[in-house]
Amino acid sequence: MKVGEAAPMGHRQVLESLSGLLLALFVAMISSTVVSTALPLIIGSLNGTQTQYTWVVTATLLTATATTPVWGKLADLFNKKSLVQVAIVIFVVGSVLSGFSQDTGQLIAARAFQGIGIGGLQALVQVVIASIIPPRERGRYNGYLGAVMAVATVGGPLLGGLIVDVPWLGWRWCFFVGVPIALVAFVVLQRTLKLQTVRRDDVRVDYLGAGLIAAGVSVLLIWVSFVGNSFAWLSWQTAAMAGGGVVVLGLAVLVESRVREPVVPLTIVVQRTPALAIVASLAVGMAMFGGAVFLGQYFQVGRGYTPTQAGLLTIPMMAGVLVSSTVSGRMISRSGMVKPYIVAGTIILVLGFLGLGMVDHDTALWLVGVDMAVVGVGVGMTMQNLVLAVQNSVPMRDLGAASASVTFFRSLGGTIGVSVLGAVLANRVTADLAAALRVPAGQTGTGDVSALNLTALPPEVQTVVHTVYGDATGHIFLISAAVAVVGVVAALLLKPITLRSTIDLDTPAADPVAR
Template sequence: MTHRQTLEALSGLLLVLFAAMLSATVVSTALPQIIGALHGGQSQFTWVVTATLLSSTATTPIWSKLADLYSKKTLLQASIVIFMIGSLVSGFAQDAGQLIAARAFQGLGLGGVQSLVQVVIAAMISPRERGRYFGYLGGVMALATVGGPLLGGLIVDVSWLGWRWCFFIGVPVAAVAFLLLQKTLKLPVLRRDNVKIDYLGATLIAAGVCVLLIWVTFVGESFAWASWQTAAMAGSGVLVLALAVWVESRAAEPVVPLDIVRRRNTALSIVASLAVGMAMFGGAVFLGQYFQIGRGYSPTEAGLLTIPMMVGVLVSSTISGRLTTKTGQVKPYILTGTIVLAVGFAVLGTVDHQTSLYLIGAAMLLVGAGVGMSMQNLVLVVQNSVPLSELGAASGAVTFFRSLGGTIGVSVLGAVLAARVSDLITRQLAAAGVQGGGDAAGSLDLAALPEPVREIVRAAYGDATGHIFMIAAGIAVVGIVAALFLKPVSLRDSLDLPAQETPVEVPAAAGKS
């Protein structure tokens, strides 16, 4: 493809990525209102997010593996169609259960969009030049993440629209992207006979993760940590995942190729991606809830208050992308990004329901900067380490584990938040001598609560949220350790590895090139 053709195709890729990111962020500030309208509680709040992440995580390696075997363009367009159908069904949901199921279906297409956009870009642009374009990806992510909460807040605050348009809004954007890609994207199709996709391995991975996440959601509330239910659910989840590893090691076409995962830089990038995903998704998804429930701001105001984090993503991803292309080095930006991310969450870990908004804004700026410097560069490290024929599987592996980290982060931190909020509300109600507030801990419909109970619930959410941000900071430290042990590599200028050649490793002291 010529440079002009690449830019034309990139417009469609960035547009569909924008629609996919928008589907997640537009809900973030509106979700307290949505769950309140559907009479759901904190568990449903968490699972509306987790369901999408889980299904997209489970299908990411399948989409990516198929991209090594079939038409990348056709697969991407198929994922867009699934995403649009899921969005429409989500908008028509009548209760929290239906919404969770529809979001899970939407996640099937979302997993394809997220992984295939990066695979297609990697098939068009060399790793050295890719840093600049990944800066554009970071910009689109920032725009969607800034615009999403604002748009979601406006939608639920405007009476003639209503919360259902939070799900409908991405459909026309995705449709335009579909038509753009049909016209502009032209890639050679790799066809192979007797292809076997490891659906069993993918199913086992999804089942094992799902069982563990369900256990995390209910442990400590519906049953004790030391109980037969814990032994049964946690034990069976670990057993299924161990079986999945065994199946993957023997599959002719594994969805997560273990020989790629075992390589040092790939393994460390995956560990760092897990940490970044857990910290980013697990922490950021509760910011909108903190501002609305814990501080009493409207959805639109909550969206405006998250702008510092998105500015951090936009600026840092653009600058680090250009510097990566200029120097050919990527490790310094990943290491710096994970450190900044951990510091930002550590500062957020000190917040309560009365913390200065200036301090919170500065901390969110650091979190955004850390995400912008580390997330796409971790994908770039992996893509630089494999030949073109393994590009889809390798990209899918790192995207899979990042999404898995996000899924685990949202579920675990959501369960911790729910337990801490319930404990704080119970103690504060007893201390205040308030009667008739027993159901307050499980309700996000604050308007239906008596005034004294409402203020206690607000304070509990505001005080408990800092606790999960501190946990996110601890998770981000794992990313720092993984980044430290990455071997410095020089990004190659060619699309494919030269025959019988491995990525060029440079001494740690070689910081200039």
Template sequence: MSAPTITRSEPGAMTHREILEALSGLLLVLFVAMSSSTIVSTALPRIIGDLNGSQTQYTWVVTATLLTATASTPIWGKLADLYSKKTLVQISIVVFVLGSILAGITQNTEQLIAARAFQGLGMGGVQALVQVAIAAMIPPRERGRYNGYLGGVMGLATVAGPLLGGVIVDTDALGWRWCFFIGIPLALVSLVVLQKTLHLPVIRRSNVKIDYLGATLIAAGVSVILVWVSFVDSSFAWISWQSFVMVGAGVALLALATWVESRAAEPVVPLSIVRQRTTALSILGSLAVGMAMFGGAVFLGQYFQIGRGYSPTEAGLLTIPMMFGLALASTIAGRLITRSGNIKPYVVAGTIILVAGFAGLSFLDHDTPLWYVGIAMFLVGAGVGMSMQNLVLAVQNTVSLKDIGAASSTVAFFRSLGGTIGVSVLGAVLAHRVSDSMTDQLAAIGVQSTGGGDVSPLNLGSLPPAIQHIVRVSYGDATGHIFLISMGIAVVGVIAAIMMKPAKLRSTVDLAAPKTDEPKLAVTSK
């Protein structure tokens, strides 16, 4: 039975119990999507080693997922403003499941990268649409409390994922392929839970158009830049005709995308929203947080396994301080924000703590005391927990319900873009420094390679003990340098947070309707 027609400014209230029932399905979906990434973070060194992949391919297994998730996020968000949010969440889960199956049956790194790219389409939908759905149910003032639940699930996923991935890889009866298969049953369960618990208003609009051209241009421009980042300084020089062509093409595509978006009837990235002070500054902050969220998980897992010699399971355990900091800070900050209605102080504090954490990680080498690494990781996690969700909340507080999907996905897009660029840039820097270090150390002992062109340096078990030591030292000592770069970028997040305009969170789901309001839009529940 359809719900009564209501106005946009009064979309209907949900009880606390109804909200929790709907959140159960949404948080289960988010747990599945996030754990699929964190499971791979500790298993990836073993996976790439078994497939004889390179450091560049290691980076692209992660980058491919982030790239497609980034490119598809604005489209998911725009679709959520036009069609059933519930249906779209379920579609994204199906895409994610198919991608997981493909990733689990791959036979080489090229196939794995392609499968992870497809899986990223579903992950992008889940991560964007969960926040859109929550925004459609809960007023910003109350959303801080529920964001605590969100942070708790994210913390659980990021803690359980690396541990589970390590156990799977270290268990001969399973093997690394089960890192992709294990999330499928939970994803299917989430479909059933959502069907029973998630009931959101659907605004019926006619003559809607989605700017697929703009979305394609954005994806193409970002892809070209990322491909250039991955190969510059290894396949060709920074100042070369290849660099000029690729950078020029990427900038031209993005400029054309901006022009198309400014003229599209239904832009996937609404420039009117992006130009607002709060949104623009939240985007800058999200770029820094995105780098922290993805770069930390990817390269710390590699640091512990390759640079320090720990097993995948041990590497997962060693990342717990960062995940604990994220869950704790997200939960506490969410409740304090709901109580006070102020969001800026917590975002500012979170970005400052994030810089402090990266500063600590910038001193890492192959024999840094683990207690020191743990403290620095806790600070990074706490910084992410205090700032990540709240940057989205700050933007959601400034837009009406009809634009909540586009606004939320725009911030998520740039956060994911920051993570994608961050992983690509940091991965390229890491690969370059490791290569130089290994070349120098191997030359000192009269060795010209790591043991043959068919053996990856990440496949440590196939290398002689002396060369294993050189590989570990090279990776361990190079990791600190990439976090020094991260610290510099995180400072931009601090500046953006300080410049944000203080504002009280509103206590209604939608903005108050203007006096000269347009005709009421029919809203049904689905």
């Protein structure tokens, strides 16, 4: 055991400490899922566009992604409990600002600020859990994480649907509802989580590297959102934005290779196990976030169901996550082997998205439900276990940065996936609506009314919008399946991993790849 780290805990102590952490993770996850089914109505009521719909999601993912490495590095330098509580405060402020937004621009900005807190919660909860539970035992507790994820992902859409369907509440409460839960998590953490404070006088946080990473990713995502619509693929705007983004990211790599305390430690991420886990996480994130974000829109805009009904229809996917994460977690703790479950999960994820790629505006709901359940099983078997594989391969002193690096690339994949798939969907929907309504290309034929504001459209136009959105959504799921194949390849290339039973590596010189 390293000096300054908490001693191993008993089962009861672990559960007490987990209570506040799981609440914090729950509020971070529900902040996205509670909005997912309500988002078509929110953007419609604010008269927003499909591109703005995508950016309400992308803004949160982007800031969460960009700040994740910083949170992870801070966790290696400062008190982890205090950092979790700071992230909760940022989340609360962002939630309140989102709830009071008056237009889509304000909503996107507020969601971006909220994403800073969400990034902290997602990264830090993993880090704290890893600092109190050995990898071999962690699979046992991954079931609790899976349960929280499932409740948030199942209950969130249902809660969001109910909120917007109840006249005296309204969509703003989709953002306000997480505030009291976050405050409860803050208090519970204060009372239950006992961690020793690690004090270092030589603290160096690479803010320049973090800023360059955020800037480079942001420029590329903005380019993806507008290319092919606002300007051509071969244009000076493409050269400036795509080229500029790549140059900035290149500078970020240069900075990270030279600073003493990099936010993304290259010495770790280039090792075989972390590198392959990161590639798999990137692919899984792109497929999972990119595909799942548009399911609520498919059921509402493509099929004409209410937000509450759309929430109920997403239950099969969340049930798959719950069952597979719980069962695979316990089996991993029993055997100590994690690679077989990661490989199986990535393959199942591809099959699920291939099934969803076949859906259109009149596909039988039971078939859509089966495909969603398969996707959920794949997500449950891969997401947490990829983090576990990396945590098993690094010493305690690098745990925060290593864990955050996997979370960073998974979130980055999700951000890219949502942005790219949203751009593909927006371009296809715009072209198909123009063709169906026989108006010039680039127009939707709905005048000044957003195509997502269905209640303000004539009945005959509503029917066209349902058909166009329902048919177009299947194509983005096929893209998700193709991306998920990269995750399969990365998982197959992983060396067999036996999880250790100690909090830290046995010796500093241990070979993390051979374990």
